[in-house]
Amino acid sequence: MMGSKPQISAARRRFLVDMARTAGGVALFAGGLGLYARQAHSLPSLAIRPPGARDEEQFLGSCIRCGLCVRDCPFDTLSLATLDDAVALGTPYFTARSIPCEMCDDIPCVKACPTGALNPELTDIDAARMGLAVLIDQENCLNFQGLRCEVCYSVCPSIDKAITLERHHNPRSDKHAVFIPVVHSDHCTGCGKCEKACVLEKAAIKILPMYLARGELGQHYRWGWEEKQKAGRSLVTPDQQHQYNLPEGQRYDYAGEGLIYEQGGELPFDADPLETLNRGLEQQR
Amino acid sequence: MTGLQQPGIAATTERGWFARHKWLLARRFSQFAILGLFLLGPWLGIWMVKGNLTSSRTLDVLPLTDPFIFLQSLATGYLPELTAIIGALLVVAFYLLVGGRVFCAWVCPVNIVTDTAHWSRRRLGINAASRLSPNARYWLLGAVLLLALITGSLAWELVNPVSVLHRGLIFGMGFGWLIILAIFLFDLLVSRRGWCGHLCPMGAFYSALGTHSLVRVRADRREHCNDCMDCYAVCPEPQVIRLALKGEQQGKGPVISSAHCTNCGRCIDVCSKEVFTFGSRFHNRPDASRQHQHSSGMEVPQ
Ligand code: SF4
Ligand code: SF4
Ligand code: SF4
Ligand code: SF4
Numbered sequence A: 001m002m003g004s005k006p007q008i009s010a011a012r013r014r015f016l017v018d019m020a021r022t023a024g025g026v027a028l029f030a031g032g033l034g035l036y037a038r039q040a041h042s043l044p045s046l047a048i049r050p051p052g053a054r055d056e057e058q059f060l061g062s063c064i065r066c067g068l069c070v071r072d073c074p075f076d077t078l079s080l081a082t083l084d085d086a087v088a089l090g091t092p093y094f095t096a097r098s099i100p101c102e103m104c105d106d107i108p109c110v111k112a113c114p115t116g117a118l119n120p121e122l123t124d125i126d127a128a129r130m131g132l133a134v135l136i137d138q139e140n141c142l143n144f145q146g147l148r149c150e151v152c153y154s155v156c157p158s159i160d161k162a163i164t165l166e167r168h169h170n171p172r173s174d175k176h177a178v179f180i181p182v183v184h185s186d187h188c189t190g191c192g193k194c195e196k197a198c199v200l201e202k203a204a205i206k207i208l209p210m211y212l213a214r215g216e217l218g219q220h221y222r223w224g225w226e227e228k229q230k231a232g233r234s235l236v237t238p239d240q241q242h243q244y245n246l247p248e249g250q251r252y253d254y255a256g257e258g259l260i261y262e263q264g265g266e267l268p269f270d271a272d273p274l275e276t277l278n279r280g281l282e283q284q285r
Numbered sequence B: 001m002t003g004l005q006q007p008g009i010a011a012t013t014e015r016g017w018f019a020r021h022k023w024l025l026a027r028r029f030s031q032f033a034i035l036g037l038f039l040l041g042p043w044l045g046i047w048m049v050k051g052n053l054t055s056s057r058t059l060d061v062l063p064l065t066d067p068f069i070f071l072q073s074l075a076t077g078y079l080p081e082l083t084a085i086i087g088a089l090l091v092v093a094f095y096l097l098v099g100g101r102v103f104c105a106w107v108c109p110v111n112i113v114t115d116t117a118h119w120s121r122r123r124l125g126i127n128a129a130s131r132l133s134p135n136a137r138y139w140l141l142g143a144v145l146l147l148a149l150i151t152g153s154l155a156w157e158l159v160n161p162v163s164v165l166h167r168g169l170i171f172g173m174g175f176g177w178l179i180i181l182a183i184f185l186f187d188l189l190v191s192r193r194g195w196c197g198h199l200c201p202m203g204a205f206y207s208a209l210g211t212h213s214l215v216r217v218r219a220d221r222r223e224h225c226n227d228c229m230d231c232y233a234v235c236p237e238p239q240v241i242r243l244a245l246k247g248e249q250q251g252k253g254p255v256i257s258s259a260h261c262t263n264c265g266r267c268i269d270v271c272s273k274e275v276f277t278f279g280s281r282f283h284n285r286p287d288a289s290r291q292h293q294h295s296s297g298m299e300v301p302q
Helices: A004-039 A056-062 A068-072 A108-112 A151-155 A193-197 A224-231 A273-277 B009-020 B022-044 B067-075 B082-098 B102-107 B110-124 B136-151 B161-171 B176-190 B194-199 B201-209 B230-234 B238-246 B266-270 B288-296
Strands: A132-135 A163-169 A177-183 A205-208 A250-253 A258-261 B049-052 B055-058 B062-065 B215-218 B277-280
Touching (some): A004 B136, A068 A108, A068 B055, A132 A177, A151 A193, A193 A205, B009 B022, B009 B266, B022 B049, B022 B102, B022 B110, B022 B266, B049 B161, B055 B082, B062 B067, B062 B082, B067 B082, B067 B201, B082 B102, B110 B161, B110 B176, B136 B194, B176 B194, B230 B238
Antiparallel strands (some): A132 A205, A250 A258, B055 B062, B215 B277
């Protein structure tokens, strides 16, 4: 009896030690993998997800890395990340500068996705938001220098909506115009055709993931003019006269009129600008 | 010692090389054929099967989805679309029938790697064996699901050797070879059957899935066993054999009912006494072996 007791407890101890070892090992492994997974959460800036991809957080839980979207893309745009890429292993992405998305009307990649990681609610490719084109290098963009390259503008599938050319004075020559390509987020799908087409050695216009491309207003910010239009009246101050300390016969209108001179009031300058310029000189003469 | 280094020698001399490797060949054929179907597309442009083991579409109609990754996705709090649900149900139904770990023995590409490691180990006489609990895999399975829950992402898929290898072969491997090499060296040098027999959470998932599956290996002629131990030597989960083979006195039936059995059929191959056979999980009374034999009229080698 006495002999068997320590034996049992030895076996029991061994069992417990084994269990603790296993649990410890697994915990260590899980901790490491958890940290690694957190790191893999951040999508690198030049990897663009296919159209309809849910936001990165949810995409990493919903995309099962099957590659069916890759297979059904007729332009070989997409590929699955390998261990060499900085993108989460096995997930689909594309690099705009290599092969951009051709914005297929029937969006085969979304249709192929078995899990809905590419949201099947996306049926109009113009509504895709894969990223946003940003003319990131104004110093090298040819159009900014006053040349008429604007290849990005010409190739854009949503030309004149997603990219427009805005005419400005060219301060360098002082007599020409510059045509600045401007991207509009309400139409740009992030397809990457512009980045692909940019004639520079390295594209001046680049597709960035939304989280990098866009700023965000403070929650409490409101554009006064929009609110005023919505409400039909100013929401800030009731329309009343300002209490400026102005000379007789003058008042200030904040609604955009500026200084107002009432009839009979004294004008600080003459109606004839020359008179104003020469003021003071007459006295010397 | 030669017996254990080259188990099945006895069977070879009595039954010929081909009979002794029947199930092994069938299994390798199955593994390579499945891989081949996936590779027909990217290599030859014949698109019968698209995708990879995590989810595929066959002949543009049949969706199949790996229930393990499906479960992980559920754990992140995401409910996949119908196609994936149907695909996962089809696969679950299949393995409920034929045995969960049939995935391991007949489909999984890593099995070829770990079997090779084990074979080399035997040939090279490497005996190093670190003490790993065969239940570690269930802990890992739990950890994998917990991680999906906590991180909201398929964290395990960042390292899962099964998908790394299978997807890698089809879509491009990159440095994925490193993970596979690590598994090979681990099984070769550190622990006997270390990965598939102790750690792989995917194997654990399929074990659990096949706990009550229909198709089983049975030791129906166990009274003919001559204790050569060949079956133990080749079995990837040797602990599953004993009860079925030697449990008659303890009132155990001849069915190998442990969910860890991969239905690989290697024991059937190597046994010179033809003790084992594929069958169903039913008729598992302790005396079922003799009865079964008589009722099925299985001939007894002279
Ligand atoms: S929309 Fe067309 S080109 Fe773009 S990723 Fe999808 S399939 Fe490829
Ligand atoms: S088809 Fe869907 S689940 Fe498959 S890789 Fe593409 S996005 Fe992921
Ligand atoms: S990414 Fe470029 S080409 Fe594509 S829609 Fe946006 S601006 Fe146009
Ligand atoms: S245990 Fe894992 S790696 Fe081994 S064969 Fe099964 S699924 Fe594949």
